[in-house]
Amino acid sequence: MKISRFLFFLISLILLAAGTFWYARKFGLPLLELMQWIQNLGEGHYEQPKNENNGSLITNKKGKVKRKFQLYKDLVATLEQLTTTLKLHQHQQKTLECTREDWISGLSHDLKTPLSSISGYAQMLESSSYDWSAQETREFASIMNKKSSYMMELLEELTLTFRLKNQAQPLAKEHADINEFIRRIVIQFINDPSNTEMKFSFVPAPQSIHAHIDPIWFQRIIENLISNAVKYNSAGTEIKISVSAIEQHLFVVVIEDDGIGMETDVLDKLFDRYYRGTNTHTTPTGTGLGLAITKQLIQLHDGSIHVESMPEKGTSVRIIVPV
Numbered sequence: 001m002k003i004s005r006f007l008f009f010l011i012s013l014i015l016l017a018a019g020t021f022w023y024a025r026k027f028g029l030p031l032l033e034l035m036q037w038i039q040n041l042g043e044g045h046y047e048q049p050k051n052e053n054n055g056s057l058i059t060n061k062k063g064k065v066k067r068k069f070q071l072y073k074d075l076v077a078t079l080e081q082l083t084t085t086l087k088l089h090q091h092q093q094k095t096l097e098c099t100r101e102d103w104i105s106g107l108s109h110d111l112k113t114p115l116s117s118i119s120g121y122a123q124m125l126e127s128s129s130y131d132w133s134a135q136e137t138r139e140f141a142s143i144m145n146k147k148s149s150y151m152m153e154l155l156e157e158l159t160l161t162f163r164l165k166n167q168a169q170p171l172a173k174e175h176a177d178i179n180e181f182i183r184r185i186v187i188q189f190i191n192d193p194s195n196t197e198m199k200f201s202f203v204p205a206p207q208s209i210h211a212h213i214d215p216i217w218f219q220r221i222i223e224n225l226i227s228n229a230v231k232y233n234s235a236g237t238e239i240k241i242s243v244s245a246i247e248q249h250l251f252v253v254v255i256e257d258d259g260i261g262m263e264t265d266v267l268d269k270l271f272d273r274y275y276r277g278t279n280t281h282t283t284p285t286g287t288g289l290g291l292a293i294t295k296q297l298i299q300l301h302d303g304s305i306h307v308e309s310m311p312e313k314g315t316s317v318r319i320i321v322p323v
Contacts, residue, residue: 030069033058037079046087048080111154114147157293164296171214171300178211178251179204179243185222186241189230197235203242209251211323217297224294225255225317233259249323256316262309270307271295 036049037058048056058069058076065073121140125132132140186202189195222241229239237259244252262270271291298305303321 046083114151118144118147173212173214176213178209182243198230199238201240205243205245209245221294221297224290229257250320252320254318258314261311261313
């Protein structure tokens with residue numbers, strides 16, 4: 001009788017141990033591995049726990065939750081979403097830091113030359129070893145004023161590129177008649193006395209095109225592109241601006257000229273953030289950020305820009321924007 005009781009107790013103990021082991025394996029181990037995932041997130045490692053083959057412990061190769069984690073699939077889904085969000089925030093933070101460093105580096109680089117120029121003329125005016133004439137003083141003041149204006153423009157455009165790159169510049173879109181919108185901009189260039197030696201033509205779309213655009217920023221896009229065609233071509237160049245539609249979903253604006261054109265290596269770098277602070281004495285107008293800003297503004301309108309050019313054959317700039 002005692003042996004039977006002992007055997008019953010032993011079998012019960014074994015069954016209890018087996019049940020405990022099974023319960024721990026089924027519910028405890030997955031929970032520990034999920035806790036490891038949470039710990040990884042807390043330590044800044046935004047990924048699932050890995051096995052010895054560097055694969056996920058939680059999901060299979062198809063991305064589905066493994067069988068032993070089915071009980072916690074809602075928790076797994078939440079952790080996956082949290083991991084993705086934290087990883088995205090980490091990437092955005094790194095991008096912001098790189099952009100900030102780039103902005104500061106570009107700013108210090110581009111302000112150095114005009115500041116040196118202003119400082120040099122100020123020291124000349126301050127010097128007691130020479131009495132400058134009224135005309136010389138006015139000339140120095142004029143140069144210093146131009147350099148100061150350049151620096152103000154550069155600061156504004158660098159700040160804008162920073163905001164655009166980090167999506168901190170919202171659009172205020174309005175309903176606009178694109179034909180009329182572009183026509184008014186072209187008329188401004190035609191009526192500008194400094195453009196009398198250039199030939200302008202405007203070809204509107206045969207049908208009316210209405211789209212939602214930010215009028216301020218879209219005007220800047222078109223003005224930048226036409227201004228470049230004027231600035232970098234010789235007198236007598238013909239600049240043609242045309243508008244067309246692609247079905248009912250897109251509109252196209254083409255600015256083309258028959259001017260000097262560009263080499264392939266120039267085209268490849270056309271939209272880079274090229275700063276002109278080091279040679280402002282040769283290019284007193286413009287910061288070299290115009291096309292970089294133009295591209296960013298077009299992308300902010302969910303559009304695209306494409307440039308074709310050949311030396312002595314002219315340049316064609318084509319932008320496509322959703323209606």
